[in-house]
Amino acid sequence: MPKLFLLPAAVGRRAALWGVLFFICTQAVLSVYLNERRPELRDPAFGLRLAALRKRLKENPGAPLVLLLGSSRTLNGLAPAHMSIALDREGRKPLVFNFAFAGAGSVRELMTFRRLRAAGIRPDWLLIETWPVQWPEDGIFAERRLIVEDELRWTDLTVLCRYLPGKLDFFINALKGNLVPLVCYRSRMLRAGARFLLSRELDRGLAKEEEDWTCIDGTGWLPYRKLPADCAAQRREVEKGLLVAAPLLNPLRISSDSDRALRELLEECRASGIKTALVLMPEHSACRSWYTPVTQAVVGAYLQQLSQDYQVPVFDVRDWAPDEHFADFCHMMPQGAGPFSERFGRDVLRPWLQRSSY
Numbered sequence: 001m002p003k004l005f006l007l008p009a010a011v012g013r014r015a016a017l018w019g020v021l022f023f024i025c026t027q028a029v030l031s032v033y034l035n036e037r038r039p040e041l042r043d044p045a046f047g048l049r050l051a052a053l054r055k056r057l058k059e060n061p062g063a064p065l066v067l068l069l070g071s072s073r074t075l076n077g078l079a080p081a082h083m084s085i086a087l088d089r090e091g092r093k094p095l096v097f098n099f100a101f102a103g104a105g106s107v108r109e110l111m112t113f114r115r116l117r118a119a120g121i122r123p124d125w126l127l128i129e130t131w132p133v134q135w136p137e138d139g140i141f142a143e144r145r146l147i148v149e150d151e152l153r154w155t156d157l158t159v160l161c162r163y164l165p166g167k168l169d170f171f172i173n174a175l176k177g178n179l180v181p182l183v184c185y186r187s188r189m190l191r192a193g194a195r196f197l198l199s200r201e202l203d204r205g206l207a208k209e210e211e212d213w214t215c216i217d218g219t220g221w222l223p224y225r226k227l228p229a230d231c232a233a234q235r236r237e238v239e240k241g242l243l244v245a246a247p248l249l250n251p252l253r254i255s256s257d258s259d260r261a262l263r264e265l266l267e268e269c270r271a272s273g274i275k276t277a278l279v280l281m282p283e284h285s286a287c288r289s290w291y292t293p294v295t296q297a298v299v300g301a302y303l304q305q306l307s308q309d310y311q312v313p314v315f316d317v318r319d320w321a322p323d324e325h326f327a328d329f330c331h332m333m334p335q336g337a338g339p340f341s342e343r344f345g346r347d348v349l350r351p352w353l354q355r356s357s358y
Contacts, residue, residue, distance in 0.1 A: 070129025
């Protein structure tokens, strides 16, 4: 019987198919590895701070965890290192960690909470910032404008598909990062394992990215870096808020997506037995003046309803910081974060933790 020989074309097709299959398998393994083992290479903003949180938990075994979620106003304004909190007469202290992100509203807070839970992080207390300027989901503060630039995971899509319109951009972003991580994160992986292959310019850029999200004191707090040169520069920054923030407050509209995401986060915390509170962070007096009586009434009624529905306290500390401590209409400078955080820990956080720890 004559022997059968594969034609060269058939051999080439089979080799190509095996090559494609090998590439797909390696990308899948690499994607899992980056998500589970080295999240800082895929998403430095989340991964570096997750590593810092895990280190703190390891250093403080058994300490109750107080997690802070919010926007850059919380990220730059609440410094746990300045909070001295004891839960009882024995001096038992909680671990307070700031896991806020620039631009985060209720949708990104829900995403972050689910990411942390998937990573095995379960807080005992959760403090959630809410900011009326973000409630309309409009203008430069609309979360979808920021989330499309994020390093998304598959688990994020369940949140995004439910709460944000225009989902194609999010799917494309998530597909690229999860299906071809070697292409998307090549530079960060080279910096971790073969730094000599990077150009100096690219290496400096990646180092700056890492520096931006590395919390030096290990508490998650990061100082606000866009500091005004003088009082005139500060006034100009405050006046910018009149153009971008004030129109969102008058009239104030509460987006259904923002509302539902916040309610789902509160519901998940309640179901998990996580004690939760809402906080309105400090604002420059000019920003507070943009709240008309009608807007104030809407803010008060909405927060009161949330408080009643989910049995959570609301801490309104919008007037707790003097104007000279602000870099613009809503961000506190580092020299203001310390005194504010000390007062917040003493007058808000400690009483709340002590009341709810029994």
